[in-house]
Amino acid sequence: MLIAGNWKMNTDVSSCVELARGVVRESKNAGMVRVTVCPPNVFLSSVGAVLDGTRVSLGAQNMHALGRGAYTGEVSGEMLRSLGCHHVILGHSERRQYFRETDAEINRKAKKALKLGLVPIVCVGENLDQRRAGKEFEVVAFQVKYALEDLALLSSNALIIAYEPVWAIGTGETATPAQAQHMHALIRTLVRQQFGSKIGNDLHILYGGSMKPANARDLLSERDVDGGLIGGASLQSDVFGQIIQAAREVEEGRRAAGAD
Numbered sequence: 001m002l003i004a005g006n007w008k009m010n011t012d013v014s015s016c017v018e019l020a021r022g023v024v025r026e027s028k029n030a031g032m033v034r035v036t037v038c039p040p041n042v043f044l045s046s047v048g049a050v051l052d053g054t055r056v057s058l059g060a061q062n063m064h065a066l067g068r069g070a071y072t073g074e075v076s077g078e079m080l081r082s083l084g085c086h087h088v089i090l091g092h093s094e095r096r097q098y099f100r101e102t103d104a105e106i107n108r109k110a111k112k113a114l115k116l117g118l119v120p121i122v123c124v125g126e127n128l129d130q131r132r133a134g135k136e137f138e139v140v141a142f143q144v145k146y147a148l149e150d151l152a153l154l155s156s157n158a159l160i161i162a163y164e165p166v167w168a169i170g171t172g173e174t175a176t177p178a179q180a181q182h183m184h185a186l187i188r189t190l191v192r193q194q195f196g197s198k199i200g201n202d203l204h205i206l207y208g209g210s211m212k213p214a215n216a217r218d219l220l221s222e223r224d225v226d227g228g229l230i231g232g233a234s235l236q237s238d239v240f241g242q243i244i245q246a247a248r249e250v251e252e253g254r255r256a257a258g259a260d
Contacts, residue, residue, distance in 0.1 A: 001220065001247045002160065002204055002227035003030075004121060005037040005234030006061060006089060016043040020050040022237025027056050031248040032255075033227075036087050037234065041075050048084045059087030059121070062095060065108035077109075077116045088113055089229070091123045091147055093166045103146035110151060114158060121229065122147050123208060124187070125164035136165075137186055144190045153195050156202035161187055162229040168209035169231065177218045177225075180207050184224035213242035220250040 011019060016039050027035045038059035039047045048058045064074040080088060090113065091106035106122065113120040124143040126136040144161070153159055163183050165175045175183075184205045192200030207219050208229035219225055227247060234240045 001032070001251050002034045002036065002206060003240075003244050003247050004035075004059065004087065004089075004162075004206065004227070004229050005240055006092070006229055006231050007037065007039045007234060008061070008094075008231060009040060010235055011039065011043065013043060013046055016040070017046050017050055019235065019237055020047045020056075023240060024050065024054045024056055026237050026241025026244055027054070029248070030055065030244050032251050033244055033247045035244060038087065038089055044080070044083045044085065052084070057086040058084050059089065060085050061089050061092070063088050063090070063109055063113065063118075065105065065112050067112075077112050077118055081116050081118060085118060087119045087121055087160070089121045089123065089162075091143075093123060093125055093127075093164045093169060096123075097166075103143055106147045107149055107151075110147065110159075114152060119158060119160060121160045121162050121206070123162045123164050123229070125166050125208070128167035131165070131167055136183070140183060140186065141190055144187055145194070148191075148194060151195075153199060156199045156204075160204045160206060161191070162206040162208040163187060164208040164229070166209075171210070174210045174215055174219075175207075177215075177222050180209075180219055181222035181224055184222065188224050211243060213239060213246065216243045216246040217250060220247050221253075 036057040036059045038061050051058050060080045063077045067076050067078050090109050095101045110120045124140050126139040130139045168174050187205055191203050204226040206227045206229045207225050211228040212233045
């Protein structure tokens with residue numbers, strides 16, 4: 001399992017360092033669960049220094065599809081790699097909504113990330129109007145197809161998908177475990193069709209819609225939920241730690257069941 005924290009546009013230099021230290025402490029008993037945090041770009045170096053030599057990896061919240069050029073304010077994948085980033089979030093619902101990012105743009109970024117050895121966390125998900133219209137599966141299938149089109153994907157470890165029910169982000173609403181599982185199962189089927197059974201079966205699909213300690217265990221217990229992309233609950237290390245521990249307990253339960 002993977003638990004990833006997306007700090008979004010929060011923290012300052014001192015609070016992000018303190019938060020990173022807290023996540024490191026909370027992750028010491030994570031067992032087989034992998035943990036990554038994605039601070040604002042301006043704090044990547046500061047957080048990276050805290051994470052260096054720990055089990056917590058560093059991720060970024062976005063990147064440009066090109067390596068260099070006259071793109072004021074943008075950050076390239078090469079820059080992220082030079083700072084020690086391992087993951088990069090691409091196509092987050094907020095990038096799609098506020099910055100009008102398209103699946104074609106996300107696809108270009110994902111291809112670039114893969115070439116650089118960065119692991120893209122590609123986000124997909126429907127908004128409330130699309131769900132009410134019964135188009136949630138159609139929308140997500142379209143996003144998966146075109147955001148991942150023609151990727152040179154040789155390993156299931158090279159890519160992560162995060163399902164974000166947009167209607168459940170920052171609203172207090174959460175997809176039920178059954179709703180999450182239904183969509184995750186669809187995504188896995190689509191990945192199998194595009195990249196083959198081996199990659200489809202092993203690829204990590206995270207749930208990214210207001211996961212918190214109260215619902216983490218139920219969501220993570222679903223067969224095709226392989227972790228969480230955590231927003232608000234990742235801004236308090238003790239709360240984030242509770243989600244990590246829930247993931248650990250679910251992971252250990254799965255391994256024990258597999259050994260029986």
